Every structure is written in C-alpha cells, then in structure tokens.
Amino acid sequence: MKHNFGAGPGILPHEVLKQAAAAVVDFNGIGLSILEISHRSPEFEAVLDEAVKLVKELLEVPEGYSVLFLQGGASTQFAMVPYNLLAGNAKAAYVESGVWANKALKEAKYFGQVDVIATSKESNFTYIPKDYEVPADAAYLHLTSNNTIYGTQLHHFPKSPIPVVCDMSSDIFSRTINVADFGLIYAGAQKNMGPAGTTLVIVKDELLGKVDRKIPSMLDYKIQIDNGSMYNTPPVFAIYVSMLTLAWVKSKGGVAAIQKENEAKAKVLYGEIERNPLFKPVCATEDRSNMNVCFVMENAELEKPFLKLCDERGIIGIKGHRSVGGFRASIYNALSINSVYALVEVMQEFAEKNK
Known part of the structure; x- marks a missing residue:
C-alpha cells in the first residue's frame, strides 16, 4: 500500500478516482467519455452547475458573490487580481509569508503600487507575520493562508478595513471560513479540491468594474462571470473531478x-x-x-x-x-x-x- 504525502498535485479520495476513471470510458451511461463531450452539452452544464452549488453550500457563500472555475492555476490569479482590482494610481497591501506570496506581489507591481506591510523573509519564512497595520487607503490586502513549502498556516485572519484577497490554494475546504470576511478567494484545485487544471475563484461582485484599464477578456472577472466560467472551453475533466471531490466532502459531513x-x-x-x-x-x-x-x-x-x-x-x-x-x-x-x-x-x- 502506498501512503501519498505529496505536496501537490495531492492525494484524491479513492472513490473519486474510481468514479472519474469510469467516466473517462463512459460518462453517466451516455456512451461517451467525459473527455469528449461538449462543454455546452446539458450533461456538462449539469456538472458545472453542481460544482458551483457545492462550493456555495460547503463554504456557505453569501449572496453577492460569484463562483468561477478558471484556468491558469493560482499563478495566473497573481496577475488577474491586480488587473481587476488595482487601479494605476492606487496601491495594494501584501503580506509576504512565503514564496507564493512573493510571486504574487511581484506580479501586482506591474499594475500599481505594492506595499509589503509585513514579511518573514528574514527567517526563511518560519513564521507568519503578525501585529502589522493594514493601510485603510489601499485597494485590498493580499494574504496567503497556507505556505506549502515552509509548513506555516494563517490560523486567524486579521480584521481589515479594506477588502481581503486570499490565496487558499493549499487549504481550501480543509477548515471552515467566513467567506463574508473576504473580497476575493482563489485556489488552485490540486491540493484539496481536484486535479491540476482548474482554479476556484470566489469574488464579491461589488469589487469589480472599478478600474479604468482595458482588461483582456480571458482575464476579466466580469466577462468570466457573465459567461458562467465558459468564455472559452473550460477544463472539463478537472471541473468534473472537483465536483466529485466536493460531493465527497459533503458526504463526510x-x-x-x-x-x-x-x-x-x-x-x-x-x-x-x-x-x-x-x-x-x-x-x-x-x-x-x-x-x-x-x-x-x-x-x-x-x-x-x-x-x-x-x-x-x-x-x-x-x-x-x-x-x-x-x-x-x-x-x-x-x-x-x-x-x-x-x-x-x-x-x-x-x-x-x-x-
């Protein structure tokens, strides 16, 4: 027997793997593989609808938030967040708690001013920065909830006078959170939600549409929302396996x-x-x-x-x-x-x- 402690792509439930394997050959008895059906078909639309429904149910997502399944991993979100939320003359506040937080703030610098309001870099990220002041005049505060490389986790989120954006790639669905405390949450699927290939985004609708810049369609949250995560062909299989995994989480209580x-x-x-x-x-x-x-x-x-x-x-x-x-x-x-x-x-x- 193998015991998979890999950091990512991570272990998936065995029953999910069995269901996914069967669907590769014949999805729900329709005689076609999940890999070859149209993303516009009623069969896949039902999968996507169920995945969104499960996210909302499991995380108790309040009204006024949209749930997206996108592509490009969390690394694309490093740029997509400031593209959509950071105007050219504004600033964003970042807490640097590891490599991924560092990469996120580097990407944000292409779109506006970035203030690193706290860092634990000097200790090789062996702790989570604390006791920092969140600037009330910043567009948003960016946090990384869990640091896979260093083994640190934010167990208490700070109260913030500005919208909180959080990368939850490696601990989404592992613990309860209050979605209303965040303006935007993003997470690559490949730790706790599904296989690599799709990225979950939960965004407060009122934060969008406030920057003047032109945003390429694929990187525009509003366009993705208007198109129900299907502006282009979505990662069908990754979303399907994520849906199965979310159903498994629900079945576990x-x-x-x-x-x-x-x-x-x-x-x-x-x-x-x-x-x-x-x-x-x-x-x-x-x-x-x-x-x-x-x-x-x-x-x-x-x-x-x-x-x-x-x-x-x-x-x-x-x-x-x-x-x-x-x-x-x-x-x-x-x-x-x-x-x-x-x-x-x-x-x-x-x-x-x-x-």
Missing part, C-alpha cells in the same frame, strides 16, 4: 467534519515529531500548518537512510522542498489518519534502529 479529521492528523504527527529525539519541527509552534508538516533531522546524515526506509514502507512524497530541506508530510483532506499512523510507525522504527 462537510467542511467542519473534515476540519476535525485534519486537526486530529496534525496532532498525531506533530506529537511524534516533538517526542521522537531524531526529529524536530522547523517553524513557529503557533503557526504550524495542518496541511503541510515540515520537519528535519537532528542529524542531517540520517536523512537519506530515513527516506530509504520510508520508500520501503510505502511512504511517498515526504522529501522536503529544496529551500527548506528535511521532510514535508502533506496531510490533505483525502489522506487517511491511518497513513499518518503508518508514517509515525516508520519514524519510531527508525529511531529504534538509530539509538
């Missing part, structure tokens, strides 16, 4: 139930890291991520032998990002707590062998 499972998994793994003398965590305790658990060896020479043992035991994808080193166990929604126990057993076995 919704986001609140998933959150309890994620917290339990994180508690088990962080507990072993703290208990086991061979390992140690790398980021501030209060900012530890419940999605990406990063840790290192007390003795770096033991890293390769530990990874070898993990591979032998079916523990996949835990090698840390090159900028941090060590290990990273991504414990996304679809990862069973039994897989966490399997990793813990390997850690304990390795400690016994290396006393």
